[in-house]
Structure formats: C-alpha cells, structure tokens
Amino acid sequence: MRLKGMLTAVALTLLGTVAVNSAANAQEDPGPAAYQKALQGKRVVLVPMAMGFDLAQGWAAYLKREVEGWGGTFETRDPNWDTSAGAQAITDLISGSQKPDVLVVHSPDLNSYSKLLKKAQKDGIYVVLVDNPMNYPADAFVGSDWDRLGQLEAEAAVKGCGENSSKKIGLVQGDAANASSIYQYNGIMKVLEKHPDFKVVAKPFSNWDPTTSRNVTTTMLQQNPDICAIIDFWDGDATGASAAIHDAKLDGKVFLVTTGGGEMVDCKALEDGTFGAVVMTDLANQSRDMNAIIKFLLQSGQPAGTSKTYIYTLEKATTKADLKPSTCWDVKALQAGQY
C-alpha cells in the first residue's frame, strides 16, 4: 500500500512538473516572432527634398539605425531640391523590380507627387509623408502642424516686440507653392487677428534663399526702420535676414523669429542673439514617430492607402532663456550613432 502510495505521489509530481513545464511553454511571448515576421527584410526608402540639410540628414541617420535594427533595409534618394528629379526617383522605385515596402516622402509642394504616390499605394507600398503636408491623404503624415507653428512664431514675435513697441512686424515668406510657407502664413495671421494693434508692414518672398532674404529684409528695414520683429520662414535663409538687421545697425532692436531643424546652428544663433526665437523641430521624437508608424503599418495587415493618420510633432518657440545643453542636436553626433 505504502509503495503504491509513494509511486502515485512520484507519478503525480512528475505529471505536475510536465504540466507546469508545458504551461511555461504555452506562455512564451508570441510578440517577437510576429514582429520579426512582419518586419524582417522590409525595405524603407526616404525621398527628401534634398539630402544636404540638417533635417534630412537627421531623419536618415535615425531611421537607418532603427530600420536596420529591426531587420529591414533603409535607403535614401537625393533629388537635390529638384522636384522632377524627386518624381523620377519615386517612379524608378515603384516601377523597379524590388519595390520598397514603405516610401517616406518629403514633398516639395502640395500637389506634385500626388499621382505617383497614389500609384505607389495601389502597388501596395505604404506612403508616409514627412514635414511638408500635401493635398493628398497618405497613409500617415509625420511633421509639424505648420499653422500651429506659424501661431507659435507670431506669439513669439508679439512677445518679443512688447507692449510699448511700434508693433510693426515684417515677414520673409518662403514661396507661394510650398505648404510649409502657406500654412505658416495662415497661422501667423490667425494670431495677429487677435492682436489688432500689431501690423504686418511687408511680406516679401525669399524663395528660401539667404541672399534674397537679406536683400528683401534690407529694403523692408529701409522702408520701416521701426519694425520690432521679423518672422523669416526658415532658419536656412534667416541668416540673410539677420545680416540685414546687423547692417542696418538694428541688432537687439529687431526681434528675429524663425523655424528650423533644431541643429546646433540654431542654438548658437539663439545664444549669440542672431535669432530671438526659433520654433525647432524635435527631430529625435519626430523620427521616432516615423519609425513607430512604419512599424505599425507593416504589422497592421491593412492595405496601403486605407489609413489617414496625422502625427504632429510637439513644438514650442525656444528663446535664449529656454536653452539647455540638450536643446539642440548635432548632425555629426547623430550620424555617429548618439541620441
């Protein structure tokens, strides 16, 4: 009897162990396998407006590390500010033998790429738009809400002028076709409507060129020497506006507001007073959002062209008082794998 009892106990213990073991097996996390299956070998291609400026280099460095990290491949194409070269690059990509799975596109204007992107989605390629929105619903848009960004700029300019100033503001717009320029302008005007005593005295275009920005700003300051703030639509050409302010000996009297990629040059310009305020793109978080939406789309199983997601980057106008060592990023450090 005793022996039988003992044998039963042993058998039960053994069974129990097996049962526990098999339960442990059943509890293994299914995530990594599914993640790997959905993402392994997927091809992501970034087509920016050009590769030679801070934002594109930042996105590319970040995405390359992430995409290769989850087992995909990452490539870039450089249209070098040429819309037709960009269109050609996209055409080659979607008609090539090895199609990308995700196209990340930085559009030069509201419409140019619409047809091509539609075709890409029809071929099963997810399209993620970055930075510049289009009149075309991609699978996702990641970037700035340019209207909100314009509002932030205008609020910074109003604050920079102060109550006892001339309340005259000058704008140096980008161009008349680019969404970032058009929506920025709308946002600025919305805020200025709430401050009816503030007036826009001139709003020339720079065509995103620092020399033009400098020339138009010089003329603007000639005509209105009592301007208290200038909003230049991009840090790339705001160097021209700042040179004009300096030439007119109005340093410290004209508050220069701009927007930019938040690379080290922006912080240096805030530090030495060249820029009064910069609405900086939080590049690391923006790139992280891109990576997240790419991973989501690839796992979602939904066909390309069926989702319309907008992910706006949180932004604020940074002034000298807000500067911290971590405020700006450094393109070289980012490419070297930091951040």
Place this chain on the structure above:
Amino acid sequence: MNFLKNLSQERIVFALALAIFIACSITLGGFLQADNLIAIVRSVSVLGILAVGMGIVIIGRGIDLSAVAIMAMSVAWYLQMLQNGVSGGEALALTLAGVVAIGLINGFMVAYADVPAIFATLASGAFVYGFCRSQLIAQDATPVPAGNWINELGQIPSRIDQFAQIHLGEIPVEVFIFSGAAFLAFLFLRFTKWGRYVYLMGDNFLAARNMGIPVRPMTVLRYVISALIAFSAGILTASSLHSINVRVVNSTLLYDVILVVVIGGIGLSGGKGGMRNVVVGALLIGILQNAMTILDFSNVYQNLIKSTILLIAIIVDSLLNPRDEQTAQQGDI
C-alpha cells in the same frame, strides 16, 4: 533722327533705368534715401561682380555657364577644409589651385578641343557642383568660422575710416569691391594689349587668328579670369551671410548674371560693349528689384517683369543693330 541713330541698347537701358528711378522716387516713399540707394547697389554687387567676369567672356565671344557653380563650390570647399582643421593658408592655396584648374579646363575645352563654350561650361559647371557636393562638402550650408578673415571683410570701410579719416563707414564693402572689379576690368579691356585682343577675337575670330593674335591662350585666359572673379564673388557672399549655401547653384542667379550682361548691351555675338554696360545693367536690375520688393510683388511677378524687360531689350537690340554679313557668317553662340 540723329538721336535715334545713336540710340544704342546701353542708352535705352540707361534711359529706362533713369525713368524707373524717377518714377520710384516720386511714388515710393523712402526710395530716394541715401541708405536705400546704397542698399540697391549692395544688393546687386555680387550679381555685378559675376557679370564683370561674364562680360569679359562674352565680349570675347564665349559664355561661362559654370560661373555660379565655381562661386559657390570653391568657397564652400574652402570653408569645409577650415572646418576639417586644414590650416588657412593651405586651404586657400588648394582652393585657388582648384579654381584656376577649372578655368583652365574650361578654356582648354573651348580653345583646343573646339567644344562650343555653352556645352563645355554647362558640363564643367555640373561636374564642379556634383563632385564637390558629393565628395568634399558635408552640407548645403557651410558656415564661416568665427574670426575668419572672410567675416572681417565687412569691416574694411570702417577700418579705412579710422585710418585715413575719410568717412566711408556707411558704404558697404561690397560696393567698393564691385566698383573696383568693374574698374580693373575696364582698364584691362581698354588699355592693355590683351584687352584689345578680347574685342578683336569677339568681333571676328578668324581675322584675329590670321592677324597672329594668340587666340587659344587668350581664350584660356578669359575663362581663368572668369573663374577667379566667380571665386571672389563667392567670398563676398560668404562674408555678407557668414556662410555659403550651395543651393544658390540651383537658383536663377546664373540667368540673372546673363540678364545683366545682355540687358546692359553686351551683345551675345561678342566684340562689343564694356564695363559701363555691366554697371548700367546691374543698376537697372537693382532698381527694379528694390522697387518690386517695396511694392511687395511676389517672385512670380518679379520674374515675369524681369523677363519681359529682357525680351524688350533683345528685340530693340536686334532692330537697332541688325545682323550684318559678318555676324550672319559666324552665327550666334
């Protein structure tokens, strides 16, 4: 009738510039202020310097489409070398060697390989841009390091002020350099043997060669001069913006340079015109751009107006200076 006969394109453009100037002075407040006039000259000075080089090339019956690429890429390379820790002297020597080399290549292609100037320089400009952008320069915009001599250029007039007790501080250095370049080119073209050769070659290349003028070395020389002038225009751009942005290669700057030269009255068929034409052309463009900015015209309209004026200038030129037997034989570039 005599007045009409003497109506060269230069005079028409000068009269047009004067008319626009008077109209702007009356209608636009602040236009006639000394500061605004200085700003006008300053805004066209880089354009004007490039036009000086282009003018010399065109008078000798050629064209240099690589000028803007040389201007931007040479200075960007120089600044990039400084950033990478190359010593200032070494970087400058290398850059100058590169600039002269491109001038030589342009000249050799045109003079010895008989490649039409328009294709030779179009290709070399694209090559310079592509090579430098892909191999030598990390970003579109390259800043001038703090304390570099390029940044100090702007201080020259006030230094002269302190030194010579002459009041020049209000005039930007760009204006001096543009007038200096135009004046030197004027002396070269009018008073040196080599300068006269440029006219002779532009007027009738074959006759010039038969006369014994060293036409091939002279052609090479013109492209080297043009490249060096382009480099100095780039230095000036960098000094005024504290950085150089190579995107300027994709802008309309090159066409604006040709516009200044042609509108001023230097015919594309070569052999005529001089530095006065460049100055007049640059002033017209400067006044126009200034007025259009004051009036808040958008870029589209600015380009439309500029191109309309260029078209009118070309048509008037061909009416006043009809093609003769000689130009018909040579053809245009």
